[in-house]
Amino acid sequence: MLKIRIGLVDDHVILRTGLRKFIEESSDLVVVGEAGSGREAIDLVRSHEMDVMLMDISMPGQSGIDALAMIRAKAPDLGILILSGYPEEHYAVSLIRQGASGYLNKQCDPDEIVRAIRRIAEGHRYITPQVADLLAQQLNKPETGAPHEQLSEREFQVFLRLAKGETVGDIAEALSLSVKTISTYRTRIMEKMALASNSDLTYYALKAGLID
Known part of the structure; x- marks a missing residue:
């Protein structure tokens, strides 16, 4: 069985360790590399074949926001799931417009991370009901953004x-x-x-x- 290859990008080693352990409890998922900054995330894309990158946006030096466009340019088919401590209304719409495949708050159910990874690996975006509402509001009332x-x-x-x-x-x-x-x-x-x-x-x- 081919496994979904995942890269983890977060500046907190403890969080990455916990995510790796949880993710690899699923037999179809494997973490192939880790990074602690946006610049390291770009290097990770260069050195590893991945299907989905799980990335925070708030990191020292080059942030996930800084890295997103460069990663998109280097690996247009790579799924990028943003996992952030900021609520959806702060960043989700902007980052999805910029090419993110999905946006989850770190307070989400861990099982939802796995569901999102699988859907994104299939070539889809993962849009939560909260993010769908925000996107709909922007479409319906663009002048009030x-x-x-x-x-x-x-x-x-x-x-x-x-x-x-x-x-x-x-x-x-x-x-x-x-x-x-x-x-x-x-x-x-x-x-x-x-x-x-x-x-x-x-x-x-x-x-x-x-x-x-």
């Missing part, structure tokens, strides 16, 4: 880093872009979100529950 939902994938990455207090230079280095390019993204973000300063961005992100 939150300001950050109007940002492009790259703008959203830059927005979160600015909100966390990173400088334009820091962001340019982390994302391998020029300072001028990041400054341009910052200007677009401010315009789209009708905000005036980095402090405004931080306040918005905290209020929206996008950062801790």
